[in-house]
Each structure stands twice: as C-alpha cells, then as structure tokens.
Amino acid sequence: MRIIAVCGSGIGTSAILKVNAERALGRLGLTAVVDASDLASIAVAASDAQVVLTSTELAAAVRTALGRSHAEIIEVVNYFDVEEISGKLEESLG
C-alpha cells in the first residue's frame, strides 16, 4: 500500500504529515509506504497510491491535480494529532 502526503512545496508540512502518518499506521498495525510530495508532482506521485493525505485548505487543489487517479483524499486538520490521522486512515482503509 502506498500513501502520499502532499503540501504546496513538498517540504515542511508534508514531511510532518508523513512522519505522523507513519506513527498512525504503526498504531493501527498497518504497513504502508508514505512519501511526501508537492502539488506540482502529485499526479505522478499518486498514480499508484491508495490514499493522499493533505490539508483541508489544499484538498480542492489536490482533487483537481489528481484528475482520474483512484486515490482517496483524506483531509487532516491538525498535523500533530496522531489520533485524528489514525482515525481517518482506519476509516478509509478499514
């Protein structure tokens, strides 16, 4: 399974999201590769991904950029809240 964490610049916020998504997956006992990406390269990065994690603020832009990809977009409000991230991942993947 592959998960992409995306932000505007591909550094900073997406990297934090990646770190905490890995923590959330660990709590859920799930294994997945989590990569960080920027919006400009999301279509390629997410071509074989099941889930794209991003901010509510960026969700619309991500949806447009993804086009026909089958990846599900999960909007995260608090990037440091592993509870929130694991709850949303569980709902999506469970």
Place this chain on the structure above:
Amino acid sequence: MTTPSLPDAAVLLGARVDDWRQAVRESGRALTRAGATRDEYTERMIGVIEEFGAYVVIAPGLALAHARPGSDVLHEGLSVVTLATPVDFGHPHNDPVRVVIGLAVANAEEHVASVARLANVFNDEQVIARIAEARTADEVRALLGLGVPSGEPGGDGLGAHA
C-alpha cells in the same frame, strides 16, 4: 550531523503584528538575523501562502512558515516568533495563530531529521501554548529540545523581551 540549535537571533517573543503577512515577515526576519536566509526567502514564504492558502497553519494556533529550498537559503534554520495578539491566517479550523515557526531548508532531503524532531515535540498538544507563553529564548529552546549554537553564550535569555 550537528545538534540542531536555535540562536537567540532566531527567537522573537511577543511580537506585535497586525496581520498574517507581518507575522510571516517577522519569522523570515528572524531566520535572516540568524544567518540562515536572505530577505528574498521571507517574501517567498509569504508567496507560498498567497498561492496555496493557509495550509501552513498545521495545528491550532501554529503556523509553519516555509518555502522551497533556493539560493536565498544559506543554511538550514528554524525561527520561532510568538505573537502578542494572535492573528488569523484564514484557516477554517486552526486560526488564530499564536506561534509562527519559520523553516528554511537547503535541500529537500536534509530536512527530514529536523522536521521529525518538530513532529515529536508538537505531538504533545500542550507545547504550542507553552511556547506562546514563553518569556525567554532559553524556555523556547528547552520546549523544542534545541541547543544554543556554539559561539553564543546562552543561558541568559538574550533575544527575549520579557
């Protein structure tokens, strides 16, 4: 790898700003004072928010101001600015912002360690409020688990306006 540090020049406590642009500008100035960036980087951090919106407000009360690596980044650096009066960035859930962390990275690969460290620190939900209320640069460093750079005296709270 050297231990990440936060120089006094990179900390500004109780800044008075009127809007998010001024808040981000202060975080960029702090990075520049610390020798991590040139002024152009500050404008690029503002540009990221103008282009993509307030997604940099990644948790309640906390903005992570940053832009892509570039020639205006002299070395990797962090800055911490706390606001006397919180300001809105336009985020639907996480406004108003009390703490702005400025982040500059020289290349996309090298910053993972410092970002992972930040993620560790802020997974404690109390930390944002504690940083917002910090009175000295030493308190901020202690909360973030960062050291004083070699060559600075440290321990005397320089850079704070308490």
